[in-house]
Amino acid sequence: MKIAYFAFNGNTMCFQHLLLNTLDLYQKGHEVKLIIEGEAVKLMQPMIESKNPIFAKVRELGLIDCICKACSASLGVLEYNQTLNIPLKGDMNGHPSMEAYLKDGYQIITL
Secondary structure, X not given: OEEEEEEOOOOHHXXXXXXXXXXXXXXXXXXXXXXXXXXXXXXXXXXXXXXXXXXXXXXXXXXXXXXXXXXXXXXXXXXXXHOOOOOEEOOEOOEOOHHHHHHOOOEEEEO
């Protein structure tokens, strides 16, 4: 199974569950990518500063495919997010395109 999670929600608890599900599917042998969009782009710094172990593991495994460039700029976190060595994508008016993942055979889940 190929799953692309699009994280839009900036709620920490919701994001934490998305991280858990990303890691769970990966550990069970599925191909999974996490795309950080919307208000979720603001969670990168708090996740890193709090040393969130699930976030650290997902990041270490390279499961975060990209962070939205437009949302990062709009929400004032572009400079910080550029330092993370996670690609910033914006192929759809500044945002990551779902169509690219669909073409690559991914099922899209948004939260």
